[in-house]
Amino acid sequence: MHTRAVDAAGVAHEPAGAAARIVSLVPSITELLFALGLDRRIVGRTGFCVHPRDKVREVRKVGGTKAVNLAAIRALRPTHLIVNIDENEHDTVEQLRTFVPHIVVTHPRTPQDNLALYTLLGAIFDRAQEAQRLCETLEARLHEAAAHAFSPQSVLYLIWREPWMTVARDTYISAMLRLVNWHTLPDVQGGAAGAARYPMLEFDTAPWLAQVDRILLSSEPYRFTQVHCDALKRDSRLAGKRIELIDGEMVSWYGVRAIEGIAYLLRRAGAA
Template identity: 80%
Template sequence: MSTRAVDAAGVAHEPAGGAARIVSLVPSITETLFALGLDRHIVGRTGFCVHPRDKVQAIRKVGGTKAVKLDAIRALRPTHLLVNIDENERDTVEQLRAFVPHIVVTHPQSPRENLALYALLGAIFGREREAQRLADALELRLHEAAARHFAAQNVLYLIWREPWMSVARDTYIAAMLDLVNWHTLPDVRGGLKGAARYPVLDFDAAPWLAQVDRVLLSSEPYRFTAAHRDALARDPRMAGKWIELIDGEMTSWYGVRAIDGIDYLLRLAAAA
């Protein structure tokens, strides 16, 4: 009897076999597929799938994570489509079901849940050994983080400006930061999906702002720069707070990037 792997939507998938043709609509998943050695099976990606840089250039673009070109995907005749609950629109995915035989839904919500993601992809695409290597590397990083002590800090993690936007505590980003004892403010949770997971902020009506120790300006989805950092440092509402740029890929990309992401956060927190 064949082994089936269950995705984040509760759908069980049979092994794909050697003829798999994969389109990925998730940048971090695309990077992970390459890390699993699935290069020759990847036929489509989004324009935001930019890693590994030396390999993705050969893969056909099919639009963005939300502005997906359905006809471009249809022309590629994929057997499998990789999507994510947060990053892709449900209506688009439902339209793709009409002509893509297998849609694999992902939704890791914490660094440790990458272990299940590796196992899922490894089982579907016959890369169990490669998936286990990634799992072993991630386990080492998680054990290292758990063994170290970091002073608790409240952080404001900004992902957008005009309007200012941050992240709720039930996001993957917040779970990553928690590994080094950094806790996101405001202390809100937004449920499975929705705008509340990425709350809009009014600094003039934020009593919790006084509790913030550190302000982190992410490189994505808004690309904050040193000029933004310096301007925010001059804002009297930010007086006394440490303000710095942070690599958003290292904190928000799951899959294989989580391994280096934890290393990155451990170094950042150690230097704090």
């Protein structure tokens, strides 16, 4: 008797069987599906699904994570569509629900949530052993991070400019950074009334800016470069703060990338 796997929307999924045809609308999940050995079952992905580079180029693009080509997905006759609560539009998913038999909803909020994500997809797509191996590797990374005593740092993690945008503390990004004792400012929760998960800010009107030790410019979704970094270093309002670029994929991509991402943060925080 098979145990049904329950996704982030509370929907229980039966094992998919060998004839599964998967479309992924989540770049980090696409990478995870390949890591689970599901190459032959992946029939569609977004243009932002770029890893693993040598394999995704063989998979048809179906638009972006938000601008989804519904007709392209319909033509692929998927049995399963994988989406994420933060990355994909609810209305789009509801339209897809009219012709895709199984929609698997994901919503990891912390690095530890990847353990359940591996297990969920492993159970649905008959990759339980592969999922278990990933769980063991991730757990080892988490233990490694917990074994270090990092000096606390208050950080401003910038994801956009014009307007400047950052992350709330209940985001996956903020949870990843806490593994090395880096705490994001402002100290807000995106789930709170009136608050945003990715709040805008102005350097002139942010009273907490004085508490920031380090400013991290992410490579995605906005591609910050050394030019932006150098410009901020010349900004008198940010005098005395450490300002540096950071690989956004390593911090914001969940799935199998979390394993490499934690190692990356350990190096950045001086553990290795």
